[in-house]
Amino acid sequence: MILRGCMASSTRRRLATITELFAGGESGIILDPRNLGTMWQDVGKTVAVASDNDPVRVWEDARGGSFDFVAPSDAARPLWRDNAGSSYLEFNGSRELEYTGTGLNFGEITLSVRAESTAHSKVIAGFPHAASHSNPYFRLSLYHIFSGARMDTRWNGIASTSSATLYGSGLSKMVSVAPTTGKIWVDGAVDSSPTPRTPITYPNSQGVVIGANATSGERMSGKFYGMVVIDRSIDVDDAAILNAWNTA
Numbered sequence: 242m243i244l245r246g247c248m249a250s251s252t253r254r255r256l257a258t259i260t261e262l263f264a265g266g267e268s269g270i271i272l273d274p275r276n277l278g279t280m281w282q283d284v285g286k287t288v289a290v291a292s293d294n295d296p297v298r299v300w301e302d303a304r305g306g307s308f309d310f311v312a313p314s315d316a317a318r319p320l321w322r323d324n325a326g327s328s329y330l331e332f333n334g335s336r337e338l339e340y341t342g343t344g345l346n347f348g349e350i351t352l353s354v355r356a357e358s359t360a361h362s363k364v365i366a367g368f369p370h371a372a373s374h375s376n377p378y379f380r381l382s383l384y385h386i387f388s389g390a391r392m393d394t395r396w397n398g399i400a401s402t403s404s405a406t407l408y409g410s411g412l413s414k415m416v417s418v419a420p421t422t423g424k425i426w427v428d429g430a431v432d433s434s435p436t437p438r439t440p441i442t443y444p445n446s447q448g449v450v451i452g453a454n455a456t457s458g459e460r461m462s463g464k465f466y467g468m469v470v471i472d473r474s475i476d477v478d479d480a481a482i483l484n485a486w487n488t489a
Contacts, residue, residue: 259486262471262479263304269471270345271303272310275328279303280321284311293323297330300338308345310338310451319452319465329464334360337453337460345449347472350381353417353426353483355466358385358408362459365390365408366468369447369455379454380447383416385461392418392425392432403432413466415484419474426475429484 259271274280279301280290286299296318302308312318317337319330330338346368356365367382382393390407403425407414417426423438424431451468452461469483 258482259469260304262469262475262482267472268344268347269304269469270306270308272300272468273303274300274321274330274465274467276303282318290321293321295321297321297338300330306344308340308342310340310449312336312338313457317457322464329357329466332452332461332463332465334363334460334462337457338451339448339453340450341448343448345470346380346447347470349421349473351417351419351469351471351473351475351479352381352383353415353469353471353475354383355413355415355468356383356408356461356463357411357413357466358390358461358463359410360462361385361387363461364450364452364454364459365461365465366449366451367393367454368449381418381420383418384459390414390416392416403427408463413464415488417475417480417483422474424474426480426483429477429480431477431480 263269277290280297281299282288282290282296284298290297296315297320298312298315298318300310317335319332319336319338322329322331352366354366358365363385365383365385367384368380370380379393384391384393385408390403392403407416407427415428420439426432447455449470451465453459475483
């Protein structure tokens with residue numbers, strides 16, 4: 242039985258730890274599927290997610306901000322799964338969530354995601370940009386390719402690729418990308434193939450998408466264990482906090 246409104250002590254500890262990243266007044270979000278109080282089955286947020294296999298239409302920021310990630314339709318809702326105490330959202334190639342505002346469009350930014358992607362050439366999470374720019378229309382994204390996971394830092398179509406094998410069946414990884422330092426963190430360690438250092442400067446007129454690209458294509462299949470966005474680059478201590486928080 243799950244008691245709504247009563248947050249387990251382990252969840253309190255996770256949130257208390259991860260919120261240390263925002264102790265300096267930083268902006269950003271925490272999306273944690275282990276926090277049931279942030280997920281709803283309907284767009285009006287009247288039916289709570291409470292049981293294994295419940296669909297998620299709205300996923301709220303655990304920090305209490307106005308950053309709701311919403312499925313574009315009931316058919317596109319990912320499923321909340323609770324498997325032996327490991328909670329995640331399940332995507333199957335036809336589901337996605339999107340925040341349509343611009344409140345997360347920071348010039349200096351770190352995007353951190355733990356996921357297990359089981360299909361290549363799919364988007365894990367990304368920040369689309371204006372369609373007047375070159376394909377694939379992302380300012381910043383985590384993208385699963387054939388040989389691993391591509392950490393895209395894109396501006397006018399330029400992309401960089403991580404050297405690490407990150408995603409695949411049975412591979413749950415915490416990945417963070419910080420464009421202004423050019424660093425990619427994988428399970429708390431810096432990847433050997435950094436991105437070019439650059440702020441995200443081109444048009445910030447789009448929101449953020451989980452599990453798809455800007456036009457609902459390249460939809461993810463696999464498990465999504467959570468996401469953190471913060472308006473600064475991270476260091477080794479921050480990466481350790483992120484990795485410990487999102488470990489099932």
